[in-house]
Amino acid sequence: MADWLANMEPHWAWLSLGVLLAAAEIVAPGFFLIWLGAAAIVTGVFAWLIPGIADSVPTQLGIFAILSFITLYSARRWLKANPITSTDPNLNQRAGRLIGEVLTLTQAIENGRGRAKVGDGEWPVHGPDAAEGTKVRVVSADGGVLVVEAA
Template sequence: MELDTKTLWFIAGLILILLEFTAPGVVIVFFGVGAWIVAAGMWIGWIDSVPAQCGTFAISSLLLLFVLRRYVTSWFVGGSTNGGDVEEEFVGKKVRVVHAIGGGEDTGKVELKGAEWRARCDTSLEPGSHAIVTGRDGLLLIVKPNN
């Protein structure tokens, strides 16, 4: 079975769009749609030559990227807002200690929303005890005992 150029552009576009789900940034999808535009143009008969295919692909992909990216990002990333709301996801939440946390700089693990997070506390906390998240340092949660 031999594939024609139109079908190859379509398959390339499909692969690029699916790759968007594995890579962050909402960029690759526009190149996938650009490949589909080339495939559609070839099926209609508007695009014949290789330079026309490459030019259409480049121009349409970049135009879509720069014009639509800010609108389409929420479809792939979700309705997240600025980083200020990220703190609200953690601070004040009750967590369960999974692996002991030594006081000071020693870290342990806590469970929050079904996932384990590295955590630090000024005092020692034993597994099974509960704590409250007071802050975050990257992926490290800062907790205090739940009194």
């Protein structure tokens, strides 16, 4: 082990770990590591301010474990009571964004299946039989297939 790491004051190690965990949240977002980082930072503050804790690694690990549990449990309860809502819930759901759009059939719908022009491409559609060139409205999406009705 490097001498600088072995000689590091415990509170600096905890504070550094907390900052690294918070930074890791940016790289691997999941809204989880930030709470462990907060627990590590608070553990570092305890180790800095309370003299007896700095000499006992098991006590520090116990404090970190308890604080981790408390922060994760509290965050989970708070997020359950206050869910984060998106201003654009269909942001990464292209088919969902097409609901309500009027499209032109490029291939007639026969036996419930056909194709429609969407932007510069074509999408498979499912709906009542209709001739090529008919205008249809998207009512829902089933995976990559648009469910349509006559417009």
